[in-house]
Amino acid sequence: MSAFQVEGGKKLKGEITPQGAKNEALQIISAVLLTPETVKVNNIPDILDVNLLIELLGEMGVSIDRPSRDTCIFKADKVDTGYLESEAFRQKGGRLRGSVMIAGPMLARFGKAFIPKPGGDKIGRRPLDTHIIGFEKLGVRPDYNTGDNYFTLNGQDMRGTYMLLNEPSVTGTANIVMAASMAKGTTTIYNAACEPYIQQLCLMLNRMGARITGIGSNLLTIEGVTALHGTEHRLLPDMIEVGSFIGLAAMTQSAITIRNAGLGHLGQIPDKFRQMGIELFLEGDDIRVPEQELYSIQGNLDGSIPTIYDHPWPGFTPDLLSILLVVATQARGSVLIHQKMFESRLFFTDKLMDMGAQIILCDPHRAAVVGLARQRRLRGITMSSPDIRAGVALLIAALSAEGRSTIQNIEQIDRGYQYIDERLRKLGADIRRVN
Ligand SMILES: CC(=O)N[C@H]1[C@@H](OP(=O)(O)OP(=O)(O)OC[C@H]2O[C@@H](n3ccc(=O)[nH]c3=O)[C@H](O)[C@@H]2O)O[C@H](CO)[C@@H](O)[C@@H]1O
Ligand SMILES: C=C(OP(=O)(O)O)C(=O)O
Numbered sequence: 001m002s003a004f005q006v007e008g009g010k011k012l013k014g015e016i017t018p019q020g021a022k023n024e025a026l027q028i029i030s031a032v033l034l035t036p037e038t039v040k041v042n043n044i045p046d047i048l049d050v051n052l053l054i055e056l057l058g059e060m061g062v063s064i065d066r067p068s069r070d071t072c073i074f075k076a077d078k079v080d081t082g083y084l085e086s087e088a089f090r091q092k093g094g095r096l097r098g099s100v101m102i103a104g105p106m107l108a109r110f111g112k113a114f115i116p117k118p119g120g121d122k123i124g125r126r127p128l129d130t131h132i133i134g135f136e137k138l139g140v141r142p143d144y145n146t147g148d149n150y151f152t153l154n155g156q157d158m159r160g161t162y163m164l165l166n167e168p169s170v171t172g173t174a175n176i177v178m179a180a181s182m183a184k185g186t187t188t189i190y191n192a193a194c195e196p197y198i199q200q201l202c203l204m205l206n207r208m209g210a211r212i213t214g215i216g217s218n219l220l221t222i223e224g225v226t227a228l229h230g231t232e233h234r235l236l237p238d239m240i241e242v243g244s245f246i247g248l249a250a251m252t253q254s255a256i257t258i259r260n261a262g263l264g265h266l267g268q269i270p271d272k273f274r275q276m277g278i279e280l281f282l283e284g285d286d287i288r289v290p291e292q293e294l295y296s297i298q299g300n301l302d303g304s305i306p307t308i309y310d311h312p313w314p315g316f317t318p319d320l321l322s323i324l325l326v327v328a329t330q331a332r333g334s335v336l337i338h339q340k341m342f343e344s345r346l347f348f349t350d351k352l353m354d355m356g357a358q359i360i361l362c363d364p365h366r367a368a369v370v371g372l373a374r375q376r377r378l379r380g381i382t383m384s385s386p387d388i389r390a391g392v393a394l395l396i397a398a399l400s401a402e403g404r405s406t407i408q409n410i411e412q413i414d415r416g417y418q419y420i421d422e423r424l425r426k427l428g429a430d431i432r433r434v435n
Contacts, residue, residue: 003408004421007430008380008401011291012254014427018242018261019045019418020070020235024197026098027174028204028233029053029074032062033105034178035208036077037230044070044235048415049096056092056099059083081106084114090150094118096415100131100171103153104178107140111156117149122387124343124364130165130172137163138176138183160185160224168193168218168312174201181210183224192220195313196236196265207231237262240319241417242287243269244392247323249289250278251330251400256427258287268316272308274298276327276335294374297333305368309338318342322393325349329357329378330400331371338366348390351383355397355405380405388416395420399429406434 020043029050032039044050046069054072058064061080065073083089084106093099093116106113115128132142132151140155160183165172173193178201180187192198194216202215208231211223242261249256250273263270263285270280270287277295281288300306310318318341325337329352339345346367349359355378358370372378380403385391391413398405407413410433413420421431 001408002410003406003434004395004410005432005434006380006395006398006405006407008398008403008405009377010252010399010428010430012249012252012256012399012424012427012429015257015259016245016423016427017259018237018245019047021045021197021238022047022049022240022416023170024200024235025050026053027101027197027201028235029057030098030101030105030174031178031201031204032057032074033076033079033102034108034181034205035228035230036075038073038075039230040071040073040232042071042232042234044072045238045418046070047418048411049098052092052096053098056089056102059088059092079110081110081112089114090116090148097126097171100128101174101178103131103135104175107135107153107155107158107179108182111154113153113155115151115153122344124345128172130167130169131175134163134165134172134176134189135179137161138179138187140179155179158183160187160222162188163190165189165191167191170195170198173198177202177205177212177220177222180222180224181205181212181228182226185224187222187224189220189222190218192218193312194218196239200236204231204233236265239266239269240317240389242266243273243320244323244396244417246273246278246280246287246289247327248396248399250276250292250295250327251396253291253293254427255291256289258289260285261287263287267314269320272316272320272324273327275306275308276324276331277333278327295331297328297331297335297371299333305334305336307336307338310341318345319389321345322348322389323396325367325369326352326393326397328369328371329359329397330374332373334368334370336366336368340365345387345390348386348394351381351394352378352397354381354383355379355401377402379403382406382408384408385410385412388412392417399424399431
């Protein structure tokens with residue numbers, strides 16, 4: 001297993017461009033299964049999870065031409081549906097969350113799908129109820145094999161209907177929209193997820209011939225069509241990387257410009273970092289974070305300690321709470337971080353406490369952070385990355401800390417951040433990948 005060795009305490013400087021969005025890539029690449037025609041996808045991040053999904057499609061018989069690392073041309077004209085019943089699919093599909101979204105397109109096109117117990121971050125229970133109940137409403141018959149935790153889905157005659165989702169699941173909405181795109185009649189999904197990546201998926205499907213309205217809202221209407229066609233699609237900049245780089249600049253007291261940040265699609269992200277007291281300048285499509293000695297958390301209007309919590313879009317994404325938390329450790333002031341969606345995403349705070357941060361883990365969902373206001377630096381330690389975002393939060397802490405840190409299990413970070421060590425070195429970071 002590889003590790004990062006970091007000599008902390010260096011100010012960084014320069015420009016960095018976010019990769020294409022990981023979580024959009026997983027939806028868009030799954031959607032290429034909806035058509036036998038050619039689909040070209042640009043701005044693909046070269047990261048473990050996305051490469052694994054591309055490999056899975058290849059093993060299903062999809063022809064894939066990758067003229068450069070960030071561009072793929074897919075053609076799903078010969079799909080081996082039998083592959084999905086194989087042990088190889090169970091193993092590989094089980095290694096990433098994104099593989100669940102193969103089900104929607106397979107149902108739409110072939111009337112049959114399989115979902116292995118999905119992988120992804122071990123950050124708490126991640127039920128698939130919304131996906132399965134949505135499919136059932138379309139007329140799909142699910143069969144659950146408790147032995148190996150495997151769903152078989154039969155949906156030869158899917159029909160559109162009205163459904164109110166129990167929660168606005170992101171991958172659940174993507175799956176149901178893709179299945180409904182070729183069901184007979186009209187499907188209405190209320191309480192749909194509406195984040196930018198779902199919007200991007202719906203826009204791409206419409207370019208392929210789907211009829212989806214309500215894009216950007218939580219009420220989607222999908223008129224089923226009989227076939228979808230080829231298209232070209234460009235992925236948005238990864239908003240979680242953008243937020244991670246803002247946090248990195250603040251913690252390391254560095255001047256960093258984030259180029260082509262996709263400012264129209266960041267929702268509350270810039271404002272939440274501003275609430276931590278971080279200065280940001282939005283210039284064209286860039287974010288400039290100036291070198292800042294100290295930042296002060298803004299209290300509530302009545303002066304009380306603020307709570308920052310996650311919420312489905314247009315609320316604040318849970319994927320950036322770990323980054324905000326690490327930033328808070330060196331702020332002036334205090335904040336309560338409330339991770340509502342996932343129940344095991346805050347346990348990495350014990351590593352930050354070992355580094356000298358002042359945090360009270362109140363329960364699995366809430367951590368109170370008392371900022372050190374730069375009175376004391378964090379100190380480098382050896383630690384292991386439990387999930388993608390905690391991994392990057394620990395990396396940011398290590399880059400700001402005094403002395404050497406070693407971060408193990410960096411496969412977690414590599415799942416979501418492209419060539420991160422190389423890109424950080426270009427900003428002046430002292431980081432080495434060791435085996
Ligand atoms: C591959 C991918 O795209 N992964 C993202 C996707 O995962 P994913 O689609 O798996 O996440 P879901 O939206 O289904 O839900 C995430 C978790 O939050 C809970 N939940 C969800 C909605 C809600 O209103 N209340 C609630 O408690 C769910 O029960 C689940 O435990 O969306 C998550 C939520 O933005 C992100 O963290 C993941 O990075
Ligand atoms: C939780 C995440 O990813 P996944 O859903 O792929 O585990 C994430 O991207 O922060």
